[in-house]
Each structure stands twice: as C-alpha cells, then as structure tokens.
Amino acid sequence: MTARTSGSAPAGPGRRDTRQRRLLRDQLSRQEAFVSAQQMYDDLRASGDRVGLATVYRTLQAMTEAGELDVLRSDDGEVLYRQCGPQHHHHLVCRSCGVTVEVDGPAVEKWAAKAGEAHGFTEVTHVVELFGLCAACSRASR
Amino acid sequence: MTARTSGSAPAGPGRRDTRQRRLLRDQLSRQEAFVSAQQMYDDLRASGDRVGLATVYRTLQAMTEAGELDVLRSDDGEVLYRQCGPQHHHHLVCRSCGVTVEVDGPAVEKWAAKAGEAHGFTEVTHVVELFGLCAACSRASR
C-alpha cells in the first residue's frame, strides 16, 4: 500500500492542472462572446494546440458545474459557454456577432417570484435572455 | 393537362386535411403541458394510431411556423411544443409534471426594451420562461 494515507490534500477528481485545461481557461478568458464546444475545439487546433474533443466537452461541463461558466442554448440546439461574473445576471446577446453584455434586472426578479407565487408554484426559477443587434452590427447592416 | 387551371382555391402546400394532421391537432388541444415530438409519437402509437415519426416532426414544425404552437427547449435539448393563445405571453412551467400556465408581464417587456437600448442594441427580442413546482407537485413532494 502506498499513498492515500495522509489526509491533508483534497486529492479528489477535478483538480489536476493539465495543459488542456489551461488552454481552455485561457481561451475562455479572452472571449467576449458565447461559444460552443465545437468552436473551442476548432479554434484550439487552428492555433496548433492539440486537445481531444471529448476533453473539451468534459472540461466545459465541469467548469459549468463549478459555476465558472454561464450556459446558453443557440437556436439550432448547440450549447454555448461564456465566462461571466459570479453575481446573478442576465445576458444581452448580439444575434449577429455574439458579443454579450451582462445586465441585471431587479424588476424582473421580483416579477418572476410574484408571478410564480400567484399561481401556487414554489421553487420558481427563471430564464431571461435578451437578443438583438449590437451597435456595431446595427450600423453595419444599415 | 388537367386541374391547376382555376385560380380560386389556394392549393399550395400545407393545407391538405390528412388523418395524421387531425390526430396531432387533436392530441395537442388535449395537452396542458409542453410535449416533445418523440412523446407525441409514442402517445399516438400507444393509442393504436399509426403515424410516421418524420410526419410528427414535419407537422409540428409546420404548425410552429404557422404560429399555432409555442416552442420551448428542455434542459436535455429536446424541443417541446404546446398549443397557446395568440397574444404575446410567457410560460410558468412545472418542472415535475410539465403543466403550464400562460402569464404576461408588461414590466418585463418594458425592462427588456430599455436594457437593450441602453447598450446601443437594436431589434431586441427576449426569451423569458419561469420554472417551478406547481401546487399539486409541491404538495406531493412534501
């Protein structure tokens, strides 16, 4: 029997610092927009870094569970990820270029809670996302 | 050459009254909750009615484009459909049984428009859905 006798380091899953995790974290922190796992994969290998597709999916999923990423689903069913602030907020996403702005809406929170209550619902959560054309894209399409 | 000479009846695609379309319309009008194409398919054949899966998908899609159905995406990626009123509204969906209540929120509409504007976005639309446990399910899980 070796190792696994000291009880100090929390040596569970999800904490090793690997090359591929570093790459993903870096790329996410440079991203302004929501991106899909497939996109991340393509971008990485486009810049010469070799990372398995399964790893991209696994890591993105893990980071989401750890609360490090926000998730969104595109109209055609792809799951999109983005590094966001920790406080509760919503997104204003550009339909054209994907740029995203975090916005908050105290009014919405209250309305959601009240509407749920009014119908006898409990444990009410809400999904609120705004889509539009950002200033730049609006100008470009004019 | 026969037919296709009179110019009165709008005999284009999407208007034939078939057995399968009747079945789907009927089933949808009896549904209180959002349901997936797969569920509709299973339910139909469970009640002895034979309808092709592709037809279910096609019809549901067509009805949606015609504005007869509202669409929602479940957490695991399935597209869910429901027959709803024509006016703009949002949904309060039970996480457990799927029952859905249509709710409106003038406050949200205003907030959304304003938030978009404030950041220079144009053509802003919003996605707002509420999830919770309906009265019955809340009671059951207590």
Added chain:
DNA sequence: CCTTGTAACGAGAATCGTTCTCAATAGTAG
C-alpha cells in the same frame, strides 16, 4: 364516381451535437 396532379406520408439512411469506453498518459504526493 373516376381520373389526375401533387401534397403528404413513412421507413430507413444520414446528420450532428454530445456522451461513453477503455487503454495509454501524465500530474503529484511521498
């Protein structure tokens, strides 16, 4: 009714995003 043109069907193949499998690899604590 019967004919006809063609919208609609349906079975099965094809897509596509995502997840799973499992042997090989590589952090890391001691």
Added chain:
DNA sequence: CTACTATTGAGAACGATTCTCGTTACAAGG
C-alpha cells in the same frame, strides 16, 4: 524516482432531428 489514479483521446455509441425517395391518398375537374 515511484506508485497511484485523475485525465486524456480516438473512436464507437447515442439520441434527437432531418433528409431521401418511392408510395399513398387528398381534392378538384370532368
């Protein structure tokens, strides 16, 4: 340096949805 095991990655497996294409059956005209 070594052993332990978390991670990785290639490819198979999945599940929802879409496409293909020969067959079926509305529905308008005769």
